[in-house]
Amino acid sequence: MCGVFGIWNHPEAAHLTYMGLYALQHRGQESAGIVTADGERLFEHKGMGYVSDVFTEDVLKKLPGHLAIGHVRYSTAGRSFLQNAQPLVAHRAWGSLAIAHNGNIVNAFSLREALERDGAIFSTTTDTEVILHLVARSRRWDLVDAILWALHQLKGAFTLVILTPDTLIGVRDPYGFRPLWLGRKDGAWVLASETSALDLIDAVPEREVQPGEVIVINEDGIQSLKPFPATVRAQCIFELVYFSRPDSVIFGRSVSEARVEMGRWLAREAPADADIVVPVPDSGVHAAIGYAEASGLPFQFGLIRNHYVGRTFIQPSQANRSFGVKVKLNPVRPVVGGKRVVLIDDSIVRGTTSRKIVQMLRQAGAREIHVRISCPPIIGPCYYGIDTPSEEELIANHYDVAGIARFIGADTLAYLSLEALLRSVGDPQGREFCVACYTRDYPIPADHQKIKQIRILERTAVE
Numbered sequence: 001m002c003g004v005f006g007i008w009n010h011p012e013a014a015h016l017t018y019m020g021l022y023a024l025q026h027r028g029q030e031s032a033g034i035v036t037a038d039g040e041r042l043f044e045h046k047g048m049g050y051v052s053d054v055f056t057e058d059v060l061k062k063l064p065g066h067l068a069i070g071h072v073r074y075s076t077a078g079r080s081f082l083q084n085a086q087p088l089v090a091h092r093a094w095g096s097l098a099i100a101h102n103g104n105i106v107n108a109f110s111l112r113e114a115l116e117r118d119g120a121i122f123s124t125t126t127d128t129e130v131i132l133h134l135v136a137r138s139r140r141w142d143l144v145d146a147i148l149w150a151l152h153q154l155k156g157a158f159t160l161v162i163l164t165p166d167t168l169i170g171v172r173d174p175y176g177f178r179p180l181w182l183g184r185k186d187g188a189w190v191l192a193s194e195t196s197a198l199d200l201i202d203a204v205p206e207r208e209v210q211p212g213e214v215i216v217i218n219e220d221g222i223q224s225l226k227p228f229p230a231t232v233r234a235q236c237i238f239e240l241v242y243f244s245r246p247d248s249v250i251f252g253r254s255v256s257e258a259r260v261e262m263g264r265w266l267a268r269e270a271p272a273d274a275d276i277v278v279p280v281p282d283s284g285v286h287a288a289i290g291y292a293e294a295s296g297l298p299f300q301f302g303l304i305r306n307h308y309v310g311r312t313f314i315q316p317s318q319a320n321r322s323f324g325v326k327v328k329l330n331p332v333r334p335v336v337g338g339k340r341v342v343l344i345d346d347s348i349v350r351g352t353t354s355r356k357i358v359q360m361l362r363q364a365g366a367r368e369i370h371v372r373i374s375c376p377p378i379i380g381p382c383y384y385g386i387d388t389p390s391e392e393e394l395i396a397n398h399y400d401v402a403g404i405a406r407f408i409g410a411d412t413l414a415y416l417s418l419e420a421l422l423r424s425v426g427d428p429q430g431r432e433f434c435v436a437c438y439t440r441d442y443p444i445p446a447d448h449q450k451i452k453q454i455r456i457l458e459r460t461a462v463e
């Protein structure tokens with residue numbers, strides 16, 4: 001979970017990157033960074049927190065140049081501290097390079113072990129740093145060749161934006177796990193994780209970067225390379241279920257429309273004898289619209305979200321256990337009181353959030369609560385960049401659906417089937433998407449113990 005942005009040939013490159021990151025803030029709130037280039041040198045600024053915490057007018061003024069890349073980070077591989085903030089920058093005798101990454105490289109630990117045995121010293125615990133080391137060791141003089149050589153060593157999910165003093169490069173791994181868009185603004189080329197970022201800066205979406213495509217943009221023009229052997233597509237379906245913004249278009253689909261369709265299918269597959277349809281805001285809103293439409297039940301905002309809760313909240317020492325959810329969500333008593341409620345959310349991960357919400361709705365007087373979830377039970381941890389916990393922490397690995405219903409305190413519980421989810425995203429054969437979180441059928445054969453080792457490495461790192 002991260003967001004990336006890049007721009008080539010705009011006099012306000014840093015400012016537009018800042019705006020682009022603002023529109024991608026939902027993809028990561030732990031750190032933010034921008035690296036700019038003026039044709040000769042790179043300039044960088046990174047910090048912990050929201051984009052608005054890290055960048056001020058003064059900071060942006062110190063980032064000159066007409067090229068830039070930016071990153072918002074939500075740590076999946078690598079712990080959360082400033083050294084791990086991206087873009088990562090490397091200076092070599094023949095030139096500098098900055099890189100921003102969304103995804104997880106599943107063979108990062110093996111690559112790192114081999115590089116360290118060969119004398120490399122790493123300064124972060126992120127999987128992204130192996131790419132810089134590989135580029136440095138490629139023995140290829142041409143930088144694009146060196147990058148392509150490095151990319152060939154990687155297994156896993158990597159959507160990248162790379163900056164040299166005069167070139168912007170965009171990469172999507174051959175499986176296409178994470179999205180990446182190409183857009184235009186005036187005479188500038190833009191790369192961004194989602195169209196929401198292009199919209200904010202008034203860039204015109206040109207097309208999505210294809211799985212396995214490398215786009216090189218510099219004074220010689222724009223070049224599209226297809227350096228990888230063909231493989232299956234494995235775009236992350238959870239981007240459409242939860243992660244991307246509903247106003248974005250990714251993987252050729254409107255996120256909003258896909259979610260509404262999931263809700264329609266959910267109503268057909270799991271109807272409920274109820275009075276109103278209530279979403280868990282914001283994650284359940286679009287599926288609830290579809291559920292209400294297909295079931296004919298009225299849609300009501302029975303829970304209101306406080307949009308001004310920051311990342312950390314100092315709890316009073318007497319706070320009860322549902323405080324974390326209560327500070328974000330509050331029931332509307334006149335709406336839910338005495339009603340049979342269909343409560344819609346996108347997913348249950350550990351089950352603790354749903355449990356607290358159900359409890360809150362009961363206290364507010366709801367008579368019955370029928371929970372409906374717009375994707376199948378999550379049983380597999382994600383190794384490709386979504387921050388889902390280990391198998392043991394996923395509630396669907398402990399209970400069946402009836403057991404989960406009891407755990408969260410719902411009168412009934414139902415999930416959308418995998419077949420209906422795939423239909424909702426227009427891929428009934430399941431040829432375009434990674435659905436490993438619902439099946440544990442991982443598209444890349446990999447040593448998952450090794451993947452976990454990079455997480456162990458994080459824990460031993462010093463701050």
Ligand code: AMP
Nearest residue numbers: 283347348349350351352353354387388
């Ligand atoms: P829980 O079942 O308590 O672990 O939380 C489930 C809630 O977290 C749902 O409302 C989801 O919208 C949301 N959610 C699902 N996946 C993630 C994720 N990777 N990071 C943060 N929130 C998530």
